[in-house]
Amino acid sequence: MSAMPDYARTLFLHPPSFEGFDGGAGSRYQARREVRSFWYPTWLAQPAALVPGSRLVDAPPAGLTLDDVLPLARDYDLAVLHTSAPSFAHDVRVAEALREVNPSLRVGFVGAHVAVAREAALRASAAIDFVAGAEFDFTIQEVAQGHPLDRVAGLSYRVNGRLDRTPERAVLEDMDRLPFVVDVYERDLEVERYFIGYLLHPYVSLYTGRGCRSKCTFCLWPQTVGGHRYRTRSVEHVVAEIAHATKLFPQVKEYFFDDDTFTDDLPRAEAIARGLGRLGVTWSCNAKADVPYATLKVLKDNGLRLLLVGYESGSQAILNNIKKGLRIDRAREFTRNARALGIKIHGTFIMGLPGETRETIEETVRFALDIDPDTIQVSLAAPYPGTALHREARERGWLQDNDLVDAGGVQTSVLGYPHLSRTEIFGSLEQFYRRFYFRPRKIFAIGGEMLRDPAVLRRRLSEGAQFLKFLGRRRRLGGDAVPTPPKPRTAPAEP
Numbered sequence: 001m002s003a004m005p006d007y008a009r010t011l012f013l014h015p016p017s018f019e020g021f022d023g024g025a026g027s028r029y030q031a032r033r034e035v036r037s038f039w040y041p042t043w044l045a046q047p048a049a050l051v052p053g054s055r056l057v058d059a060p061p062a063g064l065t066l067d068d069v070l071p072l073a074r075d076y077d078l079a080v081l082h083t084s085a086p087s088f089a090h091d092v093r094v095a096e097a098l099r100e101v102n103p104s105l106r107v108g109f110v111g112a113h114v115a116v117a118r119e120a121a122l123r124a125s126a127a128i129d130f131v132a133g134a135e136f137d138f139t140i141q142e143v144a145q146g147h148p149l150d151r152v153a154g155l156s157y158r159v160n161g162r163l164d165r166t167p168e169r170a171v172l173e174d175m176d177r178l179p180f181v182v183d184v185y186e187r188d189l190e191v192e193r194y195f196i197g198y199l200l201h202p203y204v205s206l207y208t209g210r211g212c213r214s215k216c217t218f219c220l221w222p223q224t225v226g227g228h229r230y231r232t233r234s235v236e237h238v239v240a241e242i243a244h245a246t247k248l249f250p251q252v253k254e255y256f257f258d259d260d261t262f263t264d265d266l267p268r269a270e271a272i273a274r275g276l277g278r279l280g281v282t283w284s285c286n287a288k289a290d291v292p293y294a295t296l297k298v299l300k301d302n303g304l305r306l307l308l309v310g311y312e313s314g315s316q317a318i319l320n321n322i323k324k325g326l327r328i329d330r331a332r333e334f335t336r337n338a339r340a341l342g343i344k345i346h347g348t349f350i351m352g353l354p355g356e357t358r359e360t361i362e363e364t365v366r367f368a369l370d371i372d373p374d375t376i377q378v379s380l381a382a383p384y385p386g387t388a389l390h391r392e393a394r395e396r397g398w399l400q401d402n403d404l405v406d407a408g409g410v411q412t413s414v415l416g417y418p419h420l421s422r423t424e425i426f427g428s429l430e431q432f433y434r435r436f437y438f439r440p441r442k443i444f445a446i447g448g449e450m451l452r453d454p455a456v457l458r459r460r461l462s463e464g465a466q467f468l469k470f471l472g473r474r475r476r477l478g479g480d481a482v483p484t485p486p487k488p489r490t491a492p493a494e495p
């Protein structure tokens with residue numbers, strides 16, 4: 001019988017940064033949202049599940065400050081911090097403070113932002129001992145097991161004052177090797193602290209696969225950590241985790257599959273749906289706006305409540321520019337079908353993508369009003385390092401600032417074009433929201449939902465107040481597209 005290896009006492013930390021910052025290891029586009037919302041730190045929960053005795057601390061949802069997390073440094077040998085482009089400077093300061101409290105603490109950084117510029121991240125601070133590459137689950141497990149860093153694939157590290165790196169880690173093909181994350185959620189997180197406005201509360205989200213077949217130029221994860229093949233867990237593995245979760249969390253009202261595009265493999269999506277149907281759970285997922293009616297029907301008949309759909313733009317030219325691989329007429333048909341089946345849609349849109357003009361902004365707003373998703377989210381184009389959009393923006397001189405969020409963690413407008421300023425793009429976001437939500441049809445729909453359920457009433461009133469505050473803040477900043485935050489240390493640049 002082989003002995004269980006000793007593991008370093010390991011802390012997985014989503015550090016405190018901006019108040020209410022939804023930027024953990026499960027947030028694609030890290031920012032403080034219009035209404036308080038948090039994704040689960042799933043990318044950290046996966047290695048945490050591989051390291052016995054570890055602890056996952058997700059500071060922003062838990063309301064933890066730097067003073068709250070610093071004492072933890074004394075209790076651990078290894079701290080793994082998940083970072084992001086907007087929060088990198090903050091996260092470095094947290095690493096330095098942890099190291100001051102415990103000088104022998106080994107500190108590693110993970111996340112898409114540093115995976116694409118590992119040495120640059122190491123150079124940012126001597127407090128960072130190593131940076132892991134794209135898929136870091138087993139990399140971190142081996143570090144926690146005490147393997148010498150020069151024998152752990154997929155690492156850049158500091159040795160005797162210089163930087164070195166090991167060969168890349170092979171892409172994970174057998175996704176069933178990843179253990180369930182719900183046990184870590186149950187052990188270390190409080191599910192009631194996780195809110196997403198359009199999901200029932202409490203909800204639980206996890207991944208059933210990694211990667212997306214599409215090649216949207218702005219999209220962070222497939223271009224940095226997931227790749228363009230949809231690598232999936234088996235149907236049985238996924239259904240077993242949800243069955244297990246229903247026992248751990250009887251209070252959970254909805255499960256969300258946060259794969260980049262859960263519908264990339266339609267037969268598998270249908271098979272998972274049938275398994276979930278047998279469990280009788282309510283669930284939702286990310287989808288591209290091209291799922292055929294027959295599949296939508298199978299999903300709906302087996303508990304699907306909502307689809308999160310990235311429409312991005314109502315302009316076919318812009319969809320082509322960003323390589324969305326989607327036709328507007330197909331998106332319209334998909335939306336009609338979903339509505340006919342009673343599937344709710346949260347549609348996401350982006351202002352300021354390449355090719356944006358005043359006319360395409362109008363086209364997109366009209367498109368959204370026309371297809372009328374139940375709820376929408378409007379973002380500003382965000383060129384993350386490691387994406388084709390970032391490269392294109394740099395080459396063509398569109399990138400007018402590097403800071404993706406302001407001093408409060410709220411998204412800023414960083415792309416500007418000769419014919420369309422970033423101030424104008426910034427202003428279009430508020431206009432979009434106002435024209436979509438301040439319509440009698442939407443107000444009645446939301447009001448009706450609130451009247452039917454007192455819990456929804458309380459939640460929507462709170463969210464409504466936050467949303468109006470958000471719009472008010474935008475309006476105050478309107479003339480100044482990007483209130484420049486302090487820049488204590490620059491984030492890693494793309495290699």
Ligand code: SF4
Pocket residue numbers: 212213214215216219220222260261288310324
């Ligand atoms: S389809 Fe969605 S997840 Fe896939 S690359 Fe495009 S934006 Fe990203």
